[in-house]
Amino acid sequence: MESSQGPAQRLFSAGKRLLSSLVTAGETRLRLVVLELEEERARLFTLLLLSGLSLLLMLLGLGMLMLLVVVIFWDTHRLAAIAISAAVLLGGGLMLALLVMRLVRRHTLLKETLAQLASDRDLVESSRDQPRH
Template sequence: MTTERQFQHDSQGPLRRIVSSVFSIFETRLELIGIELSEEKERLIGVLFLGLAAMMLTMMALITLTVLIAIAFWGTYRWQSLAAITAVYVLVAIVCALRARAGLSNAPNVFESTLAEFKKDRDTFN
């Protein structure tokens, strides 16, 4: 009877250690996910702020440029100059939209490090 109990106790010891190790690895990976999410959030907020500031300043510059060109050509080619400026703005807007779309479709994987660690863990247990 004591041998059977001792055998059950010994077999539960390594099993508990394995389960504990698996949970410890899982906890570490979750912490890594949290760190990566935090870093990505900070990066996105910084990029968003700078992008909005650049967009606002660019709009102010374009409005000023448009008024300057309209005043310069007011007597001779007023509607032609405004049409040309509008065409340039539309073309630049299209190029920006296409580049933004390409940037979103080619974005790197956010959890690249975490996935690499999970693959290492899977390879270790196989």
């Protein structure tokens, strides 16, 4: 039946097929983006919840430990015990802040989508560079 079509009709039908393929590929990529965003949101919520709980427990434990150290050295070196405890806490807090800054710079959002789009671009460029027969 295609042989009875004129060149304009064949060109129009090829354009429709190409557009349909592009829309389908775009829809697939969009679904991948949505899926990755949902996964990242769930992961972030879990991380925040667990981080908050661990922070609360660590603060309570650290407070009790500092209180124990100060009580032990109350009669002899109470100011030194308080100063050393404060220095250890500040140093640990600074190291954790630097670790958080390093983790924040790590790019993981939409990594798979960007990789798939790069792969698609490479395929299109390689097919464009190949000679046609």
